[in-house]
Structures are given as C-alpha cells and as structure tokens.
Amino acid sequence: MTNTAPLRNHRAPALVVTHMESRCWLVTLPAVDGRQYVYRVYAPADALLADLFWEAWHCHDEGPFPRALDLFDAAVIQHVG
Numbered sequence: 001m002t003n004t005a006p007l008r009n010h011r012a013p014a015l016v017v018t019h020m021e022s023r024c025w026l027v028t029l030p031a032v033d034g035r036q037y038v039y040r041v042y043a044p045a046d047a048l049l050a051d052l053f054w055e056a057w058h059c060h061d062e063g064p065f066p067r068a069l070d071l072f073d074a075a076v077i078q079h080v081g
Contacts, residue, residue, distance in 0.1 A: 023047075027056035028076040029068040037065060040080075049077050 022042040029037050039056035053075050060068045 024080040025052050026076075026078045026080055027052055028078075029056060029060055030074050031060075031066045031068045033066040035066075037068060045079070052077055 023045045025041045025043060025047070027039045027041055029039070031037055037060055039059055041052050041055050043052060043055075050072060053072050056075070057068060057070060
C-alpha cells in the first residue's frame, strides 16, 4: 500500500471484547483524495467483515481526513497475527 495514513487505535464500542478474546484487524479505506487510510479494529475472530468495515468507516468519517468511499467492496480487510 502506498500513501497510507498512520494507523489509529480504534476500539469500536459494539465490538469491544476482553484482550484475551480480541483480534486485531486492519481495515484499509480508499478516500476521495486518492490515499488509502488504514484503521486498526479490535474484534473477535468471528466478527462480520461488514461490521469491521462500518466501524472503521465511521471512525474515519468523524476524523479530519477527506471523505472515504463508503463502498464495502473497495475496502481491504485483513486479520493480523
């Protein structure tokens, strides 16, 4: 990935679980400025990809960065570790 913003620690209220149960997911969102913004979301291993996407998108939407595309198919979601 090129032109990525720094990772943000994001704990989604709907997906917060204890540290022992949580998994780290990276959600990459393309934005209208041509950059890709990457968010770290902590959620269970069996979390729905759509929930991970919306948590990262809402976090981005509340931040100072240019608008991210709200297209699920445009996001890249990866489990870390």
